[in-house]
Amino acid sequence: MQQSLAGAGQEAVHRALRKRSFKRSGEVLILGLLVLCATFSMVTTGLIIYVLFSESATFFQEVSFADFFLETEWQPLFTPVSFGIWELVAGTVNVVFWALVLALPLGMATAIYLSEYAAPRTRRILKPMLESLAGVPTVVYAYFAVNVITLEVLRPIFGNDLPIFNSLSASVMLAVMVLPTIASISEDAMASVPRDLRDAAYGLGATRLEVATRVVVPAALSGVMASVLLAIARAVGETMIVAIAAGSTPQLTLSPLESIQTMTGYMLQVGLGDAARGTIDYQSLFAVGAMLFLITLSFNVAATVLVNRFREVYE
Amino acid sequence: MAVAPVKLQATGRVARRQAISRGSRYVLLAASLVGVGVLAYLAYDTFDSGASRLTWDFLNNYPSRFAERAGLRSSILGSIWVLAATVVLAFPVAIGTAIWIEEFAPKHWLVSIVKLNLANLAGVPSIIYGILGLAVFVRFYDLGPSILAGALTLAVMIIPMTVIASQEAIRQVPQSLRDGSLALGSTHWQTVRHHVLPQAMPGIMTGIILALSRAAGETAALIMIGAFTFIAWDNTSLFDDFTTVPIQIYNWSVRPSQQGFQVNASAAIIVLMAAVLSLNLLAAVIRERFRRE
Numbered sequence: 240m241q242q243s244l245a246g247a248g249q250e251a252v253h254r255a256l257r258k259r260s261f262k263r264s265g266e267v268l269i270l271g272l273l274v275l276c277a278t279f280s281m282v283t284t285g286l287i288i289y290v291l292f293s294e295s296a297t298f299f300q301e302v303s304f305a306d307f308f309l310e311t312e313w314q315p316l317f318t319p320v321s322f323g324i325w326e327l328v329a330g331t332v333n334v335v336f337w338a339l340v341l342a343l344p345l346g347m348a349t350a351i352y353l354s355e356y357a358a359p360r361t362r363r364i365l366k367p368m369l370e371s372l373a374g375v376p377t378v379v380y381a382y383f384a385v386n387v388i389t390l391e392v393l394r395p396i397f398g399n400d401l402p403i404f405n406s407l408s409a410s411v412m413l414a415v416m417v418l419p420t421i422a423s424i425s426e427d428a429m430a431s432v433p434r435d436l437r438d439a440a441y442g443l444g445a446t447r448l449e450v451a452t453r454v455v456v457p458a459a460l461s462g463v464m465a466s467v468l469l470a471i472a473r474a475v476g477e478t479m480i481v482a483i484a485a486g487s488t489p490q491l492t493l494s495p496l497e498s499i500q501t502m503t504g505y506m507l508q509v510g511l512g513d514a515a516r517g518t519i520d521y522q523s524l525f526a527v528g529a530m531l532f533l534i535t536l537s538f539n540v541a542a543t544v545l546v547n548r549f550r551e552v553y554e
Numbered sequence: 555m556a557v558a559p560v561k562l563q564a565t566g567r568v569a570r571r572q573a574i575s576r577g578s579r580y581v582l583l584a585a586s587l588v589g590v591g592v593l594a595y596l597a598y599d600t601f602d603s604g605a606s607r608l609t610w611d612f613l614n615n616y617p618s619r620f621a622e623r624a625g626l627r628s629s630i631l632g633s634i635w636v637l638a639a640t641v642v643l644a645f646p647v648a649i650g651t652a653i654w655i656e657e658f659a660p661k662h663w664l665v666s667i668v669k670l671n672l673a674n675l676a677g678v679p680s681i682i683y684g685i686l687g688l689a690v691f692v693r694f695y696d697l698g699p700s701i702l703a704g705a706l707t708l709a710v711m712i713i714p715m716t717v718i719a720s721q722e723a724i725r726q727v728p729q730s731l732r733d734g735s736l737a738l739g740s741t742h743w744q745t746v747r748h749h750v751l752p753q754a755m756p757g758i759m760t761g762i763i764l765a766l767s768r769a770a771g772e773t774a775a776l777i778m779i780g781a782f783t784f785i786a787w788d789n790t791s792l793f794d795d796f797t798t799v800p801i802q803i804y805n806w807s808v809r810p811s812q813q814g815f816q817v818n819a820s821a822a823i824i825v826l827m828a829a830v831l832s833l834n835l836l837a838a839v840i841r842e843r844f845r846r847e
Contacts, residue, residue: 253729256736266743273658276650280672280717283710287682290689348585356579357586367838368590374764374834375593376771378800379823382807383596386816418589444568446575469677476679478774483807503681503774510684510778516693528685532678539677543670 291532294525301519307526313489313505315523322523324530326489330406330501331534334481335474337410337495338417342470345414346421347456347463353422354429355451366423373419377479380412384484388412397496404486407495412480417470424469428462429455465545472538476531478503502531600827604820612821616786617802621814624806626822628785632701632796633770633829635789639705640712640769645762648713652720652758657746675714683711684778692779699780702792707775712765719764723757724750756844760837767833771826773800799826 299307302322310323349369353362388408394401432455440454456463486498487508500508509524564572615625651672659665687707697703727750735745776782776798782805785797799822806819 249729249733253733253736256733263741263743266741269743270654270658273650273654276647277654277659277668279647280651280675280714281668283675283686283713284671286690287678287686290686291682294689345585345588348582349589352579352582352586356582365586365590368593369586371831371834372589372593374767374771374830376773376800376826376830378771378773378803378807379596379827382803382819382823383599385807387596387599415589415592422586422589446571448575448578449571472677476681478679478681479804482774483804503679506681506685507774507777510688510774510780511782524685525689528682532682535677535679535682536674539674543673 287532291525291529294522295529298519298522298526301522302526311491313500315520320519322526324527326491327500327502327505327527328530329491329493330481330485330489330499330504331475333493333495333499334406334409334413334485334501335471336493337407338413338474339467339471341411341414342417342421343467346418346466346470347425349418349422350425350429350463351451351456353426355447355455366426370419370423372415375416377416377477378483380416381479381483384408384412384480389484401496402486402498404484404498405496406481406485406499409481409485410495412484413474413477416477416480417474420470420473421466424466425459425463428459428466431462432458461545461548465542468538468542468545472535472542475538476503476535478507482507502527506531597827600820600823603817604822604824607817607821608824612818613825617784617797617805621818624815624818626799626802626825628787628789629797629799629802629822630825631789632781632785633798633800635701635792635794636704636708636776636796636798637766637770639701639792640708641762641766643705643709644713644716644765647709648716648762649720649758651713651717652724653746653751655717656721656724657750658742672714672717676718680711680772681774681778683707684775686710687775687779697793699783699795700793701789701796703779704776704781704796704798705792707779708769708772711772711775712769715768716762716765719761720754720758723754723761726757727753756840760841763833763837763840767830767837770833771800771830773798773804776801777804799829 307322307324310321311325312321312323313326314321353366357365385403385408388411389401389403389405392411393405393408436454436458437450440450445453481501482504485501485504487500487504488498489500489505490497492499506524506527509520512520515521563569612625613630614627615623616627617629618624655665655669659668684707687703687710691697691703691706692699695703697706731749731753732745735749736742740748781795781797781801783795783797785795789796803819803822803826806815806822809815
């Protein structure tokens with residue numbers, strides 16, 4: 240009896256039950272409250288966009304678009320004042336690039352191991368441990384970037400000329416921070432590759448490693464790429480690690496051994512200084528914030544698009 | 555008469571491929587352990603340098619210019635105040651949003667925009683929420699760098715991820731439960747209130763606890779709204795200035811190393827990690843107990 244109701248029939252019954260018109264008084268009010276809650280998130284987005292772009296608009300009345308995008312110096316605090324955003328963008332690209340160089344191979348290897356090699360018990364233990372890395376407050380990572388990574392690891396390797404605040408120490412901790420994002424989401428994508436594909440490859444004589452790298456990874460590629468895009472978005476928006484460990488000298492360089500400043504690092508620096516409303520410092524906060532928002536938004540949207548495509552293939 | 559046993563041992567190229575594949579297991583395992591290894595070393599290093607500083611005095615003292623007299627009292631109290639207010643503000647809105655999307659929302663393009671918008675909000679960097687809080691709550695509503703402004707900022711930040719977790723929990727409730735309740739004559743809201751919500755509650759609680767542990771470690775957003783202050787008294791109202799444990803850690807970590815504040819930072823990290831890990835553990839326990847039922 241239960242079986243015969245399955246599928247479309249059950250759906251029709253459910254819809255019919257839900258559509259009955261009688262209501263208790265007061266339920267309209269509750270529904271109204273729920274809708275109000277749901278509009279809240281739309282209001283948040285609206286406010287973020289309004290605040291970022293209205294304050295940026297005031298900023299761009301004093302600093303021209305051309306200066307912002309064509310100047311190559313970011314020097315808001317000393318004369319001659321200059322607001323060329325690229326030094327801050329370069330700082331962000333620098334730390335995120337080197338973080339990915341470290342996190343991508345490790346994250347992929349972890350995902351492949353968990354999905355294709357590990358016994359269910361190992362996976363049950365290892366995966367939550369790995370995911371706990373994402374729960375560590377980033378100010379803690381920042382502390383370690385300076386006190387452990389720079390002082391105990393990088394200085395012995397690169398010598399004492401290495402600045403105490405250098406982008407590589409921030410990149411290392413950023414890599415640890417985004418490792419669970421890459422490993423966990425990639426592993427989910429790999430685990431949902433149909434068993435038949437693997438069996439077919441094994442039947443043709445492929446080894447486990449060949450099945451993993453030539454069948455499973457290509458089949459899960461959109462999920463894997465989505466995980467990397469999400470990791471990039473997280474790393475770009477991360478503030479405490481780069482603000483504490485990477486330094487506060489805006490520089491147009493991709494060298495990992497320099498002291499640099501990222502977009503978020505600059506924003507925190509202004510935040511600490513308690514910039515008064517209406518000053519150019521306060522407004523620059525929103526101009527840089529708008530830039531940061533657009534960059535992280537585009538990576539997040541790209542990841543969502545990829546994930547949706549990946550769902551269409553396997554459901 | 556004896557038949558020579560058939561050897562299934564591969565030779566040449568095939569043997570090499572198999573050897574590489576067998577070896578890859580250990581390389582991949584080693585790579586998987588790097589992250590966990592780093593975490594273990596960091597835990598060891600923190601205990602090594604901070605455990606000796608972890609006394610009752612350290613927890614009970616106000617901040618100070620002198621490292622050995624400085625303590626966490628005002629930042630622990632600030633953290634508790636701001637997190638409690640955050641939960642009170644975020645919980646109803648998050649749960650209401652999730653219920654509406656999963657149970658009441660019509661199939662309409664506007665609703666899919668609301669869902670997409672939530673996913674994107676969950677990916678907005680915390681420092682952006684910080685400047686939103688600065689412009690809206692601190693400046694426009696003139697709340698100053700108060701506990702209320704901090705809690706509103708954190709609530710706005712954690713609502714999207716709480717909604718997504720709650721949606722997941724509501725979706726797990728079997729359809730037959732709803733149909734049964736509706737067939738007995740309950741209204742739609744009675745069904746949600748008395749059957750769907752109680753079933754989904756453990757999942758929702760897990761979601762809000764995890765979001766709370768995110769908020770407990772949040773530093774950048776609160777520094778942006780101006781919570782980087784020296785507080786040497788106990789908070790008594792939502793309109794007080796405040797500071798939190800992660801902000802105190804930041805404060806101590808950026809001091810010159812010879813003053814001895816690094817030890818304080820390590821000890822405060824132990825306190826913060828203990829709080830965050832117990833929240834995560836609590837979430838895991840709730841999820842496990844729910845699964846067994």
